Amino acid sequence: xxxxxxxxxxxxxxxxxxxxxxxxxxxAGDAALDDAxxxxxxxxxxxxxxxxxxxxxxxxxxxxxxAHDLAAMPAHxxxxxxxxxxGGAGIYAAWQSVAxxxxxxxxLVGGEKMTHRTTGEATDVIASLTHPVEYKHGVTLxxxxxxxxxxxxxxxxxxxESLGKxxxxxxxxxxxxPHAQFRKEVDLETVLESPIVADPLRLYDFCPIxxxxxxLVFCPESVAAEYTDDYVVVSGVAGATxxxxxxxxxxxxxxxxxxxxxxxxxxxxxxxxxxxDVAELHDMFTILxxxxxxxxxFFEKGEGWKAVRDGVTDRDGDLPINTSGGLKSKGHPLGASxxxxxxxxxxQLLGNAGDRQVDAEVGLACNVGGFGNCVTTxxxxxx
Amino acid sequence: xxxxxxERRLDAHRCxxxxxxxxxxxxxxxxxxxxxETVDLSxxxxxxxxxxTSTATPPGVREPNHLAIVEFEVEGGAVRALGQLxxxxxxxxxAAVEPVYCEELREPGAGIREPDSQAWxxxxxxxx
Numbered sequence: 001x002x003x004x005x006x007x008x009x010x011x012x013x014x015x016x017x018x019x020x021x022x023x024x025x026x027x028a029g030d031a032a033l034d035d036a037x038x039x040x041x042x043x044x045x046x047x048x049x050x051x052x053x054x055x056x057x058x059x060x061x062x063x064x065x066x067a068h069d070l071a072a073m074p075a076h077x078x079x080x081x082x083x084x085x086x087g088g089a090g091i092y093a094a095w096q097s098v099a100x101x102x103x104x105x106x107x108l109v110g111g112e113k114m115t116h117r118t119t120g121e122a123t124d125v126i127a128s129l130t131h132p133v134e135y136k137h138g139v140t141l142x143x144x145x146x147x148x149x150x151x152x153x154x155x156x157x158x159x160x161e162s163l164g165k166x167x168x169x170x171x172x173x174x175x176x177x178p179h180a181q182f183r184k185e186v187d188l189e190t191v192l193e194s195p196i197v198a199d200p201l202r203l204y205d206f207c208p209i210x211x212x213x214x215x216l217v218f219c220p221e222s223v224a225a226e227y228t229d230d231y232v233v234v235s236g237v238a239g240a241t242x243x244x245x246x247x248x249x250x251x252x253x254x255x256x257x258x259x260x261x262x263x264x265x266x267x268x269x270x271x272x273x274x275x276x277d278v279a280e281l282h283d284m285f286t287i288l289x290x291x292x293x294x295x296x297x298f299f300e301k302g303e304g305w306k307a308v309r310d311g312v313t314d315r316d317g318d319l320p321i322n323t324s325g326g327l328k329s330k331g332h333p334l335g336a337s338x339x340x341x342x343x344x345x346x347x348q349l350l351g352n353a354g355d356r357q358v359d360a361e362v363g364l365a366c367n368v369g370g371f372g373n374c375v376t377t378x379x380x381x382x383x
Numbered sequence: 384x385x386x387x388x389x390e391r392r393l394d395a396h397r398c399x400x401x402x403x404x405x406x407x408x409x410x411x412x413x414x415x416x417x418x419x420e421t422v423d424l425s426x427x428x429x430x431x432x433x434x435x436t437s438t439a440t441p442p443g444v445r446e447p448n449h450l451a452i453v454e455f456e457v458e459g460g461a462v463r464a465l466g467q468l469x470x471x472x473x474x475x476x477x478a479a480v481e482p483v484y485c486e487e488l489r490e491p492g493a494g495i496r497e498p499d500s501q502a503w504x505x506x507x508x509x510x511x
Contacts, residue, residue: 055495119439120439120440120441120442121441121442121495123439123440123441124441124442124494124495125495127441127494128494128495128496131406132406132500132501132502133405133406133464133465133505134465135494135496135501136488136489136501136502136503136504136505137448137450137465137466137467137488137489137505138437138440138441138443138444138445138448138450138467138488138489139450139465140437140439140440140441142437142439143435143437143448143450146435146436146437146450147433147434147435147450147451147452148433150433150434150435150476151432151433151476154433154476195438196436196438197437197438197439198435198436198437198438198439199435199436199437199438200435201435243412245404245406245465246465247405247432247452247463247464247465248404248405248412248463252432252433252452
């Protein structure tokens with residue numbers, strides 16, 4: 001079967017941006033088409049990954065607006081909403097469109113505009129994904145992280161400091177990412193003494209609220225060479241769900257959606273966790289990096305914190321995780337994040353990651369929606 | 384018993400194969416069968432699985448907001464519920480708690496969700 005290639009990629013500056021959503025999407029989409037050398041009217045399918053443009057900004061119908069703006073008409077368009085994993089779900093949709101033969105050139109643009117809202121309002125928009133029996137108690141995604149972190153530390157006898165190390169590592173990586181929202185080093189003491197947000201987690205255990213966009217161009221591998229010699233291949237991609245109601249999970253420290261989606265992605269790629277050279281994980285909260293690194297099979301259950309402690313996941317370690325700085329330092333514009341994970345892997349696999357460069361032929365991205373409610377795992381490889 | 388009292392329940396749902404869930408679902412999440420019975424948890428004592436104190440709360444939610452996941456042992460198995468705690472004092476993993484009715488857990492309409500789309504009363508957990 002003809003594999004699906006990514007022949008162009010881009011991301012905007014992440015952070016507190018003056019631009020509104022349509023302009024952010026157009027900026028990233030335009031740059032990705034330029035990177036690939038593809039004209040707008042070559043695009044057969046255009047997907048926009050976005051969680052909540054209507055709720056954040058009062059702007060709906062975004063994919064059609066973007067097609068007009070990028071002169072991509074009459075491309076088929078659709079919005080992909082899978083909450084925080086809209087980007088990963090968009091990669092899956094884009095892959096399907098090309099793999100099925102329905103589209104020869106697909107543009108995927110993920111984005112979100114959030115910073116014009118207060119932290120409380122933005123938190124509420126995101127918390128609106130919860131079940132009514134959760135929402136009425138004022139549950140937020142950060143509070144799920146607090147509940148899970150306490151359980152994890154207790155169950156696996158992990159020290160509180162181990163979570164802080166994730167933040168320190170990812171901020172260190174983000175220093176070298178020109179697109180990151182926070183390019184500043186943070187020491188362990190600062191993390192551990194920052195204000196409590198959801199006990200035992202503190203401010204520096206959480207990603208910021210962010211504006212930004214990222215984009216990818218997909219085509220069949222058989223025609224990739226017409227555009228460029230520098231492309232990567234989507235060798236595995238799969239999505240899976242877990243319970244909507246978070247407390248209904250037997251083991252709060254396991255994310256079944258991560259386990260299931262990665263197992264399927266590994267099988268599709270003919271690879272296993274040991275074959276992965278670099279990974280971008282969804283560190284919306286520090287605790288999530290432990291859970292994913294275990295549920296993806298990189299480390300035994302309850303051992304992920306030791307790998308971070310021992311430097312295994314540092315940029316110069318055996319398995320660098322979040323070389324981009326992760327959501328933690330790069331920022332988390334909901335719909336853009338999964339796409340931006342793939343952007344980082346694309347740069348790493350092509351050797352274009354600059355000061356962040358690691359030695360990698362296989363990269364894995366895990367994009368988590370809700371609190372593990374819906375997950376997409378993507379494996380990218382050098383051709 | 385007044386109408387109000389009959390509505391004050393914390394119902395777990397059981398399917399014909401004995402699986403329990405709170406809240407109920409159209410089909411049993413474990414086996415896909417119809418859920419045919421309810422088990423009221425409101426008069427029972429449960430055990431804290433984990434808990435947190437949230438200090439960055441959305442509009443209409445008390446601050447700080449103490450929350451816990453609580454497990455109840457009932458005939459045929461265990462079932463969990465998430466809810467606010469009345470206090471964080473004396474709470475730890477494994478602590479015993481009892482449900483206490485609260486008419487309004489957060490202010491309807493202050494947040495993004497349509498006030499008429501769901502209930503806003505329910506049970507907080509009180510350390511025993």
